[in-house]
Amino acid sequence: MVDARGLACPMPVVLAKKELAKSDSFVIMVDNETAKQNVTRFGQNNGCTVTCREVDEDYELTLERK
C-alpha cells in the first residue's frame, strides 16, 4: 500500500505513477479531496479502473490496470 496521506499536490500522483510502473494493481491512501480527484484522474487516464473507499477521514483508492 502507498501512503500518500499528508502529502501535497503533486506528490500523491507522483507516487501513484511510480507504483503503476512496478505493479498492475495497488492501493493508495490519500487524505483530501484534491488528491483523491488527481489520483483518480491519473488512473483513468492510464487505463486503470479506480475504486474509492472512505476510511475514517481518509480515502483508500484501488487502481487496477484494465
Add this chain to the structure above:
Amino acid sequence: MKNQKVLTGITGLVIGAIAVLLVVLGNPANMGFCIACFIRDTAGALKLHTAGVVQYVRPEVIGLVLGSTILAVAKKEFQAKAGSNPLLRFVLGFFVMVGALMFLGCPLRMMLRIGGGDLNAIVGLVGFVAGIGLGIVCLNKGFSLGRAYKVQPLEGAAFPVIQVVLLVLLVAVPSLLAFSAEGPGSMKAPIAAALCAGLVVGALCQRTRFCTVAGIRDTVMFKDTTLLIGFVAVIVACVVGNLIVGKFNLGFEGQPVAHNDAVWNFLGMVLVGLGSALLGGCPLRQLILTGEGNVDSAVTVLGLTVGAAFCHNFGLASSAKGATANGKIAVIVGLVVVAVIAVCNICYNKKKAEAK
C-alpha cells in the same frame, strides 16, 4: 473527467473576462489580477515597505482567500493542516516574489499580459516553462517537502480571519493604512467590485484546483491537460476582452507596468516557475489553499509578503525603466538558494528511503 475539463475551461474564461473588467473599472493595465503585485501593494499599505507608488490593500486578494474558504466549508473540504517544511516554504515563497517582481508579475499576470499583447510576457512564459521543467526534474528525482499533519481548526482559520480583519481596516479605518496617491497602487477598481471579483474567482479556483504551474506540470509529467485548458482559456478570454474594450496593444515597447529586458524577464520567471513547482503550486494556488485551511500555504504567502517588502526596501523590484542591479543579484542568489534547497532535499529523501 470531461466535466472537470469543461469547468476548468469556464473558470479560465471567467478569470480572463473578470480581469479585463477590473482594468476597465480602474485597476492598472494588464493587472486585473496579479497575486505578486497585489500582495506587494498590501504589504505597502501595512507599511512593511514605503514605496509610495505601490501601497493599497487589494480587496481581490481578500476575496480570493474568502471565496475559497466559503466554498471549502460548504463542500466540507476545509481541513486545517500544517507541518510540511514551513520555513523552507517561506524561503521559496520569498524568492518566488523576488523573481515575480523582476518580471513584474506573477504567472497569472504573465497570462494577462500575453492577453493584452505584451510580447515581453511571452519571454516570461518561456522562462516560466523552463523553471517548471527544472522543478519536474527535481520532483522525478525525489524532491518532496514532506507530510503535513492535521492541526486544530483555529490554526487553519487564522489566515482567512486575517483577511476579514484587513477588509474591516480597509473599509472602516483606512486612515491606519498607507495608500498610493500616484502610480499603480493608486489605480484600483471600486472595493465592492474588486472583492466580488476575488470571491467569484476564489470559489471557482477552489472548485477546479486551478493552478498556472499545474497546467504545465501535469501536462508534462502525467499527460493530463485538464488544468492547461484553464491556462489557455484565461489568455483567450483576455485577448477577446481586450480587443472588445480597445486595450489590446501588440508589441514589446511601451507596455504598461512592464520592461523589455528579455534576459531578466526570462530569468525572473525561471525562478518563479522553479520555486512554484517545488512549492506544488503558483502564488494564486497558494492563496486558494490558505482559504482551505492549509497553514503551510499561509506561511508561503507570508514568505511572498516579506519578499515583496524586501524587494522594495532594498531596490530589488524592477520598474518600467528596467531591472535594477540589486534585483539581478537577488535573482541569481534566489536561483542558487532554490537549487541548494532542491539538492539537499533530494539527498535527504534518498538517504531516508535507503534507511527504510
